C-alpha cells in the first residue's frame with residue numbers, strides 16, 4: 001500500500017519566532033529577512049507592533065503594517081500579525097521615552113507569550129548601539145550603563161535577540177533598497193529636542209568622519225563593559241552572601257570590613273534588589289555617612305526609606321499604617337492589644353490580651369522591633385540556662401528563614417520576645433499581672 005503524504009503541520013503547532021516591528025526601516029527589513037530565512041523551515045513568523053497612543057500618525061502606522069503583513073502573507077502563509085494599543089500615560093516625573101520603552105517591552109512580552117513565541121527579535125544595529133553607549137557616557141554612567149544593549153538576553157521567559165547588532169546601518173539601507181521595501185518615516189526621529197536625535201544627526205557623523213572605526217570601537221567598549229558589569233555583579237553577590245545580608249537588612253560591621261570599592265558595589269547591588277533605579281547621589285551619601293553613623297535615616301523612594309539601627313541598614317516602606325520603625329521606640333507608652341505592620345520584615349507584631357505567658361505592660365511601654373545583630377542571649381524557661389540566641393534557635397529547630405524576623409526589645413534594651421522562641425523568661429509577667437502576649441505573623445513575600 002502506498003504511504004500517504006505527510007499532512008502539513010497545522011500553523012498553530014509550529015514553533016514561533018516573533019519580530020518586534022515599528023514599521024520603520026530597520027524592523028521592516030528584519031521582518032522581511034526573517035520571513036525569507038523562515039520560508040520552508042517550518043517556523044511561524046509573528047510580527048508584533050505596539051501602538052503607543054502618543055502620535056497622531058500611530059493609527060496610520062498600524063494600518064500600514066497590518067496591510068503589509070496581509071500582502072506578504074500571500075508569499076509567506078506562516079506570517080501572523082498582532083498589535084497592542086497602550087492606554088496609560090507616564091507618571092509625573094517619568095520621561096515619555098522611558099515610559100514608552102517599558103510599556104512597549106511589557107506589551108511585546110505579553111503578546112509573544114499569548115502566541116507561544118519564546119524568541120523576540122529586535123532590529124537594533126551597530127549605530128543604535130554606538131548611540132546608546134555615547135548617551136550612557138553623557139549621563140556619567142558606570143559599567144552597567146556602558147554595557148548598552150546585549151545581543152541576547154532572557155527576561156521573564158522570553159529570549160530577546162538583536163541579530164543585527166553588529167551590522168552597519170548602511171547594510172540595512174542597502175537591503176531595503178534592494179528589496180524595494182516600503183516603510184514608515186517617523187518624523188520625530190528628526191526632532192533634535194531628543195538627546196538621541198541630536199547625537200545621531202549632529203555628533204555621530206562628525207565622529208565617524210574623524211574616527212572611521214568609531215562605531216566598532218564603541219561596540220567593543222560595550223562588550224568590555226558587559227564583562228566588567230558581570231564581574232562586579234558576581235563579586236557583589238558573593239560579598240552580600242558572605243556578610244549575611246538579606247532583603248531585610250545589611251550588617252554594617254561586615255560591610256565596613258570590605259575595601260571601599262567593594263563597599264560601593266555591594267551597597268549598590270543590595271539597594272537594587274529593592275529598587276531598580278538607585279540614584280548615584282544616594283549611594284555617594286551612604287558611602288560617606290555610613291562609616292561614621294551609629295543611627296540614621298535616608299530617603300530611598302517616595303514611600304520608603306533606609307534606617308540604620310543596631311548596626312543593621314534596613315529598608316522600610318512608610319505609608320502602611322502604624323509602621324513599626326526600627327530606629328525609634330514605636331510601641332506607645334500605653335500599649336493596648338493590637339497589630340503593628342512591619343513591611344521591612346514582611347510581617348506583623350500582634351499583642352493579644354493574656355493572663356499568663358505574656359510581657360508586663362510596663363516592659364512593653366516604648367518597646368521596639370530590631371533586627372538580630374548576633375551575640376544576643378535568650379532564656380527559654382524561668383530556671384533554664386541563658387544561652388546564645390543562635391544555640392536556642394538550633395535547639396528549637398527554628399528554620400533559617402524564620403530567624404530573620406525582628407526581635408522585640410524593651411525601652412531599656414532588654415530582649416522581650418523572639419519570633420519562633422517566644423517570650424524571654426526574664427521578661428515573663430507574673431500570673432494575673434497586666435500583660436500582653438506577643439506573636440509574630442509572617443506575611444508572604446511580595447513578588448519582586
Ligand SMILES: Nc1ncnc2c1ncn2[C@@H]1O[C@H](COP(=O)(O)OP(=O)(O)OP(=O)(O)O)[C@@H](O)[C@H]1O
Nearest residue numbers: 020021022024025026027028048049050122123124
Ligand atoms: N512601536 C513598536 N512596536 C514594536 N516594536 C518596536 C516598536 N518601536 C520599536 N520597536 C522595536 O525596537 C527596535 C528599536 O526601536 P527604535 O525606536 O530604535 O526603532 P525605530 O526607529 O522606531 O524603528 P526601526 O528600528 O524599525 O527603524 C525596533 O527596531 C523594533 O524592533
